[in-house]
Amino acid sequence: MASAPLHIAALIAAGLVLACGALACGARADELVPYKIIGDTIPQSLTDSPxxxxxxxxxxxxxxTTCILCHSGPFPEVRFQGDLAPDLKGTGNWWSAGQLRLRLVDASRFNPKTIMPSYYRNDGLVRVGRNFADKPILSAAEIEDIVAFLATLRD
Structure with a gap:
């Protein structure tokens, strides 16, 4: 029998997959842009523009994107925010753009049991609906937009 936290995490992950399929989670059919991981970062932008x-x-x-399903942040206009993952407030203080980029591209590199989706991967994923197989959830430009925003979140 799975421990309660792992059991809860599995249920949440299953819910994310179901919600993603029901809401047409923004999956993109475009090809992945090659990137290079150095240490705990993807130092180069995935696009030619910021x-x-x-x-x-x-x-x-x-x-x-389901970000605020798990995260909270400085978003006073959003009534319901998550509390399963770190608050996004101050994110720009904690991590560089390259570190943020890798966390969005493939969060499982930091925690193989994470429930955070790998937003810019299309291989080795489990429990992916047929309509979303072989497609990243976000485009390279969307990853860069989120990185740019998160980098502005400073205390």
Missing amino acids: GDPARGRALVLART
Whole structure:
């Protein structure tokens, strides 16, 4: 029998997959841009242009990315925010853009048992609906927009 925290995490992850399928989670059919991981970062942008923090904020708050399902942050207009993952307030103080980028691209590199989706992967994933198989959840530009926004969150 699984311990309570792992059992709860599995239920939450299953709920995320179901919610993602029901809400058409923004899956993109575009090909993944090659990137290089150095240490705990992807130091180079996935695009040729900087991300837009305003678009990134909108993506973080969108139910399609599920960010605020688990995270909370400095979003007074959002009534229900998650408490399963760290508060996003101060994120720009804690991590560099490259570290944020890798966390969004593939959170499982830091914690193989994480319930956070790997937003820019299409291989080795489990419990993925047929319509979302072989597709990243977010595009390279959307990853860069979220990175740009999270980098602005400083105490």
